[in-house]
Amino acid sequence: DAKTTQPTSMDCAEGRAANLPCNHSTISGNEYVYWYRQIHSQGPQYIIHGLKNNETNEMASLIITEDRKSSTLILPHATLRDTAVYYCIVRVGSGGSNYKLTFGKGTLLTVNP
Amino acid sequence: DTGVSQNPRHKITKRGQNVTFRCDPISEHNRLYWYRQTLGQGPEFLTYFQNEAQLEKSRLLSDRFSAERPKGSFSTLEIQRTEQGDSAMYLCASSWYGLAGSNEQFFGPGTRLTVL
Numbered sequence: 308d309a310k311t312t313q314p315t316s317m318d319c320a321e322g323r324a325a326n327l328p329c330n331h332s333t334i335s336g337n338e339y340v341y342w343y344r345q346i347h348s349q350g351p352q353y354i355i356h357g358l359k360n361n362e363t364n365e366m367a368s369l370i371i372t373e374d375r376k377s378s379t380l381i382l383p384h385a386t387l388r389d390t391a392v393y394y395c396i397v398r399v400g401s402g403g404s405n406y407k408l409t410f411g412k413g414t415l416l417t418v419n420p
Numbered sequence: 421d422t423g424v425s426q427n428p429r430h431k432i433t434k435r436g437q438n439v440t441f442r443c444d445p446i447s448e449h450n451r452l453y454w455y456r457q458t459l460g461q462g463p464e465f466l467t468y469f470q471n472e473a474q475l476e477k478s479r480l481l482s483d484r485f486s487a488e489r490p491k492g493s494f495s496t497l498e499i500q501r502t503e504q505g506d507s508a509m510y511l512c513a514s515s516w517y518g519l520a521g522s523n524e525q526f527f528g529p530g531t532r533l534t535v536l
Contacts, residue, residue, distance in 0.1 A: 350511050350528050350530050353524040407453065408455075409465070410462025411462055412461060
C-alpha cells in the first residue's frame, strides 16, 4: 500500500471548518483513500473513503486532487467532540492486501472552544 | 448495541502469565481482524479471519500469540508467557467481504493490556 504523510497536529476553532491534509504521492490507480479517526481511549472509527471523485457523507467531505497525489478531509463545522487523531490510509479496494489497514501516526486535531 | 464488543476492557497481569481476550464482531460480518496499538502509534495489523479460517498473520504475531475463531463468530486472542513489551491496546475489527470487495472495518473499544 502507498505511504501517506500527514501533519503531526492541527488546531481548529469550534464551529469552523477543519481541513486535514494528506499526501500520498505514490498512490496506485486501484488504491482508495480512506479516513479513520480515533477519539482518546476508543477504537478507530471509519469516516469516509474515495477513489477519484470528491465524496461527502454526514460526517465529512473528502477532496482528492486530480492527480490523486493528495487529499483533504473537511469537517465543515468542527465541535469539541471532533478532537481526535485522524488517519489517512491508502489501500486497494478489492483483492490484494485490502484485508488490512496500515495506519501511520495520523494527525492530532484539537478543536478549541 | 450491535457494534463490535471486546472483553475485558482492561487487563493487568504479571510477566510470564497467560492472558486471553475475546472479541464479538458485528453478527453478519464474515471477516474479523486483530490489531495492536502501542502508545503514540497507530494500530498495527496482527491477523485476520474470514469465517473460521485464519488467512494471514503478521510477523508481529510471535509464537506466543495465538488467535482462533472456532465457529466463525467470536474470536479469542491468547498471549502466552506475557512480556512487558506486550503491553498495548489490542483492537478487534470486523467487516463484510463479498464479491464487490471489502467494506469498511468497524472497530471495538479495545482491550488494554498492562504487563507488570
